[in-house]
Amino acid sequence: RSIIAIVPAAGVGSRMGADKPKQYLMLGQQSILAHTLDALLAHSEIDLVVVALHPEDKYFSKLPQSQHPKLTQVIGGEERADSVLAALDYAQTLNPNAWALVHDAARPCVSHEDITQLIESVHIHPQGAILAAPVRDTMKRSDASGHIVSTVDRALLWHALTPQFFPVSSLRSHLSAALAAHVSITDEASAMEWAGVMPGLVQGRMDNIKVTHPDDLQLAALFMSQK
Ligand code: C5P
Secondary structure, three states, X not given: OOEEEEEXXXXXXXXXXXXXXXXXXXXXXXXXXXXXXXXXXXXXXXXXXXXXXXXXXXXXXXXXXXXXXXEEEXXXXXXXXXXXXXXXXXXXXXXXXXXXXXXXXOOOOOOHHHHHHHHHHHHOOOOOEEEEEEOOOOEEEEOOOOOEEEEEOXXXXXXXXXXXXXXXXXXXXXXXXXXXXXOOXXXXXXXXXXXXXXXXXXEOOOOOOOOOOHHHHHHHHHHHHOO
């Protein structure tokens, strides 16, 4: 099986309030994106890493990984899903039978074991699967005024993480159809669900956090230092 990793890294990360896109902020010795790319490039099951970049990106070419033979870049789009679709279009021309392993640029702490576990889950989830973590807190549903309406059974609730692993051709067609129908798509599984596919859940580590707010940087640095 051929596996193409896709890294949407075309966002500007406005919630970080930093002077550059969050994936280029430093985490110890190198940037968040550099750590993320290292994790994917080091995995022997991954044949190629396609990074989707902002059209005016001026940081990527300075990364030591930018010249890696297993790495290639495409121009991303308006939203995360558009960036993923641009990379899927490229992957489809390379090998329509490949599988896509889509991973957020902003999740540098992903472990080698979790990537392997997800890839191997194809035997029980031939339609594709995602890394996910069970919800620990009691979950509440609110109304618009901020009052509790009910308690949601957490036994069936999961945090959707990345990587998310699907056949390139089916993910590409369902993602483009969902986008054309103006469905809100915040991860790859949403597009598959929308098309009636039920992706598998593979329990991953909770320290595979997405760096979104400034506070997350310290936490990510701690997790990286424990690897
Ligand atoms: O903003 P958020 O944390 O949801 O972004 C998730 C990932 O999607 C980030 O790695 C970001 O760079 C990427 N992204 C993208 N293209 C966009 C918007 C976000 O590749 N237009």
